[in-house]
Amino acid sequence: xxxxxxxxxxxGKSRLGKLHTxxxxxxxxxxxxxxxxxTVKAMMPESVAATGAEILLGxxxxxxxxxxxxxxxxxxxxxxxxxWDKPILTDSGGFQVMSLTGLRKLSEEGVTFSSHVDxxxxxxxxxxxxxxxxxxxxxxxxxxxxxxxxxxxxxxxKKSVEMSMRWAKxxxxxxIDRDGYGIFGIQQGSVFEDLRRFxxxxxxxxxxxxxxxxxxxxxxxxxAMFKVLDYAPGLLPEDKPRxxxxxxxxxxxxxxxxxxxxxxxxxxxxxxxxxxQAFTAFGPINIRNARHREDPRPLEEGCDCPLCKNYSRxxxxxLQKCNEVxxxxxxxxxxxxxxxxxxxxxxxxxEEDRLEAFCQEFYANQAKGDIAEI
Amino acid sequence: xxxxxxxxxxxGKSRLGKLHTxxxxxxxxxxxxxxxxxTVKAMMPESVAATGAEILLGxxxxxxxxxxxxxxxxxxxxxxxxxWDKPILTDSGGFQVMSLTGLRKLSEEGVTFSSHVDxxxxxxxxxxxxxxxxxxxxxxxxxxxxxxxxxxxxxxxKKSVEMSMRWAKxxxxxxIDRDGYGIFGIQQGSVFEDLRRFxxxxxxxxxxxxxxxxxxxxxxxxxAMFKVLDYAPGLLPEDKPRxxxxxxxxxxxxxxxxxxxxxxxxxxxxxxxxxxQAFTAFGPINIRNARHREDPRPLEEGCDCPLCKNYSRxxxxxLQKCNEVxxxxxxxxxxxxxxxxxxxxxxxxxEEDRLEAFCQEFYANQAKGDIAEI
Numbered sequence: 001x002x003x004x005x006x007x008x009x010x011x012g013k014s015r016l017g018k019l020h021t022x023x024x025x026x027x028x029x030x031x032x033x034x035x036x037x038x039t040v041k042a043m044m045p046e047s048v049a050a051t052g053a054e055i056l057l058g059x060x061x062x063x064x065x066x067x068x069x070x071x072x073x074x075x076x077x078x079x080x081x082x083x084w085d086k087p088i089l090t091d092s093g094g095f096q097v098m099s100l101t102g103l104r105k106l107s108e109e110g111v112t113f114s115s116h117v118d119x120x121x122x123x124x125x126x127x128x129x130x131x132x133x134x135x136x137x138x139x140x141x142x143x144x145x146x147x148x149x150x151x152x153x154x155x156x157x158k159k160s161v162e163m164s165m166r167w168a169k170x171x172x173x174x175x176i177d178r179d180g181y182g183i184f185g186i187q188q189g190s191v192f193e194d195l196r197r198f199x200x201x202x203x204x205x206x207x208x209x210x211x212x213x214x215x216x217x218x219x220x221x222x223x224a225m226f227k228v229l230d231y232a233p234g235l236l237p238e239d240k241p242r243x244x245x246x247x248x249x250x251x252x253x254x255x256x257x258x259x260x261x262x263x264x265x266x267x268x269x270x271x272x273x274x275x276x277q278a279f280t281a282f283g284p285i286n287i288r289n290a291r292h293r294e295d296p297r298p299l300e301e302g303c304d305c306p307l308c309k310n311y312s313r314x315x316x317x318x319l320q321k322c323n324e325v326x327x328x329x330x331x332x333x334x335x336x337x338x339x340x341x342x343x344x345x346x347x348x349x350x351e352e353d354r355l356e357a358f359c360q361e362f363y364a365n366q367a368k369g370d371i372a373e374i
Numbered sequence: 375x376x377x378x379x380x381x382x383x384x385x386g387k388s389r390l391g392k393l394h395t396x397x398x399x400x401x402x403x404x405x406x407x408x409x410x411x412x413t414v415k416a417m418m419p420e421s422v423a424a425t426g427a428e429i430l431l432g433x434x435x436x437x438x439x440x441x442x443x444x445x446x447x448x449x450x451x452x453x454x455x456x457x458w459d460k461p462i463l464t465d466s467g468g469f470q471v472m473s474l475t476g477l478r479k480l481s482e483e484g485v486t487f488s489s490h491v492d493x494x495x496x497x498x499x500x501x502x503x504x505x506x507x508x509x510x511x512x513x514x515x516x517x518x519x520x521x522x523x524x525x526x527x528x529x530x531x532k533k534s535v536e537m538s539m540r541w542a543k544x545x546x547x548x549x550i551d552r553d554g555y556g557i558f559g560i561q562q563g564s565v566f567e568d569l570r571r572f573x574x575x576x577x578x579x580x581x582x583x584x585x586x587x588x589x590x591x592x593x594x595x596x597x598a599m600f601k602v603l604d605y606a607p608g609l610l611p612e613d614k615p616r617x618x619x620x621x622x623x624x625x626x627x628x629x630x631x632x633x634x635x636x637x638x639x640x641x642x643x644x645x646x647x648x649x650x651q652a653f654t655a656f657g658p659i660n661i662r663n664a665r666h667r668e669d670p671r672p673l674e675e676g677c678d679c680p681l682c683k684n685y686s687r688x689x690x691x692x693l694q695k696c697n698e699v700x701x702x703x704x705x706x707x708x709x710x711x712x713x714x715x716x717x718x719x720x721x722x723x724x725e726e727d728r729l730e731a732f733c734q735e736f737y738a739n740q741a742k743g744d745i746a747e748i
Contacts, residue, residue: 083685
């Protein structure tokens with residue numbers, strides 16, 4: 001296969017793995033920071049690498065509009081363009097077309113939409129999405145699907161997943177196999193087990209390098225999501241990576257790893273860095289809160305990121321109050337580092353057969369909350 | 375004296391020097407990046423140090439309002455608060471009170487003003503400014519003066535400089551001498567030579583660790599500024615550093631070094647980094663310009679900053695179009711690095727007795743302009 005996935009160790013449903021790509025190895029369970037417009041917002045790529053991140057997610061929708069796939073290709077591909085020489089996964093563009101654009105027309109052939117930037121008309125189909133992701137030189141291409149909105153009736157979800165599976169086949173057919181590159185299919189089916197099973201069967205029939213679980217984290221809540229994750233990963237091939245798209249908060253990720261998921265992406269750590277929210281082992285902190293004004297302590301005791309090593313909460317609070325860019329830079333760095341520390345902890349716990357204990361400690365610490373620490 | 379200044383070499387009116395402070399040596403001619411609110415905007419302090427900057431300027435006005443001098447003192451001083459262990463110079467706050475605040479009342483005693491942040495009332499006097507700068511733990515304290523507005527009649531300028539000299543004496547008296555710390559007096563007198571002479575005499579009488587030239591770069595234009603600089607530095611003590619406040623563009627700095635100035639500060643490199651403007655050896659570049667859209671070349675051939683080493687103009691143009699923070703981060707870094715390369719070039723040229731040739735080449739390259747390079 002074009003992408004090799006080794007499962008090194010199992011612990012319950014959870015797996016420790018290595019995904020080999022042309023641009024290096026991704027150790028799973030892995031979290032992918034989001035680099036929407038060919039940049040992880042407010043981070044130098046060398047800083048992203050320093051957090052331990054081994055793979056980034058790029059957004060096909062944003063990149064096709066600005067600067068355009070042809071320009072990225074002309075500049076030597078996305079890795080070179082953005083100075084990131086590790087693996088890159090790109091989404092198919094479908095999700096953003098549905099969530100960010102206004103006027104759009106969906107048909108069996110594809111989707112016509114107006115750019116949220118300048119209103120210009122564009123067309124996206126499975127073939128077009130493959131072509132764009134090829135030009136971007138993405139290591140992991142995602143099949144184009146329709147992310148079934150939530151809530152959906154059984155009939156709506158069925159109609160939607162059926163079309164997505166036809167698009168999955170067209171995506172696979174249009175994808176050009178290359179060594180160290182691969183394509184992932186996306187399971188849909190909303191919260192209906194038989195539709196999830198139907199989707200998994202179709203995807204396996206087509207054959208992919210990895211399998212994503214789509215249509216979750218779209219408003220159904222953690223309980224409903226975990227109910228689906230109790231069975232959905234098990235419907236997918238055992239020997240391929242499983243990627244839960246757009247998830248999530250730290251406790252979502254821990255719960256999903258326990259249920260057999262290997263890969264994640266989410267804007268949470270980066271977006272929160274822009275809204276003064278920090279993730280820590282002791283729960284989230286909003287640094288804008290007045291209680292931090294004269295606090296000489298680091299944000300999170302024991303964290304090795306530049307924010308926690310070199311600054312007081314009082315300083316970050318001050319930067320945030322003054323709308324200083326450095327607040328965003330440091331909080332984003334901390335948050336990505338926190339997510340990578342969490343993933344490294346999960347991997348080590350699987351390695352050492354103590355995942356359950358790790359998760360218990362994780363939940364207990366999160367429940368303590370930061371305020372309890374003072 | 376509390377601050378030791380060594381003049382290592384002279385070349386015409388220009389001097390190569392070393393200013394010894396408690397937090398390290400500043401090699402002059404030196405350019406100080408501005409860290410208004412206890413941060414050089416969009417830069418990690420280790421990145422500022424990596425550009426070659428040896429000293430920062432902090433703004434007393436901004437810091438007294440947010441987070442307040444008492445808090446900074448409580449946090450161990452400005453160096454520790456902002457994670458910058460090299461020298462810091464703070465201005466007196468007077469200039470910002472005059473340029474940023476609305477309601478204010480100036481008297482012999484000091485100035486009452488309303489904060490531009492929340493409208494709260496504050497009072498600044500020579501004694502108060504000294505106290506704040508002491509609490510900030512600034513290595514170089516600036517005397518409080520009135521920056522004479524331009525244009526001013528002779529009578530206005532005379533009245534203003536006379537009060538500034540009385541304030542200089544009060545500042546000196548209130549300053550607490552410490553090893554490795556010092557206070558600079560500020561020469562005023564607008565564009566009138568006899569007032570500049572009067573001011574210099576008064577300051578020498580009082581005795582300072584260094585002497586600033588104030589009241590320039592306030593709208594008089596480069597020609598008028600250079601006319602003053604033809605004589606003003608020579609009125610100040612030969613054996614002390616001379617600091618031209620708020621200057622300037624690269625060609626302003628080169629002209630002022632030729633006229634015997636040792637230190638500079640300006641928001642130009644940092645502010646320009648936020649407006650897509652880059653300084654280069656071949657003149658300024660606006661990266662937003664459409665001609666950069668598909669340009670694979672680095673911003674400035676031969677520059678060793680991360681922007682020029684790792685990215686194309688096309689990429690920076692793209693980031694800028696998308697309002698990405700990384701554009702600001704990289705352009706600011708480049709601009710500060712450009713200024714530091716310029717200062718290092720000036721120092722080396724003085725060292726090697728070829729300042730005139732250096733300046734001729736500088737002006738010739740600037741005149742070429744970037745467009746001529748394509």
